[in-house]
Amino acid sequence: KERKAFGTEICNHQAIAFKLADMYTDIEAARHLVMKAAWDK
Known part of the structure; x- marks a missing residue:
């Protein structure tokens, strides 16, 4: 939870990836x- 990439935590990027996969x-x-x-038909 402490590691950052592009100024935000890695877990935030993973959450976005999961949302994109679901979509x-x-x-x-x-x-x-x-x-x-x-x-x-």
Whole structure:
């Protein structure tokens, strides 16, 4: 918790990385859902 990179603690960067990973997963799931709906139609 004491180590800093670019003026902020490393843990803050990790939290952002986890949020981005979750957002990417949601976007990919939605994309696949749309593709399946289009394919079934």
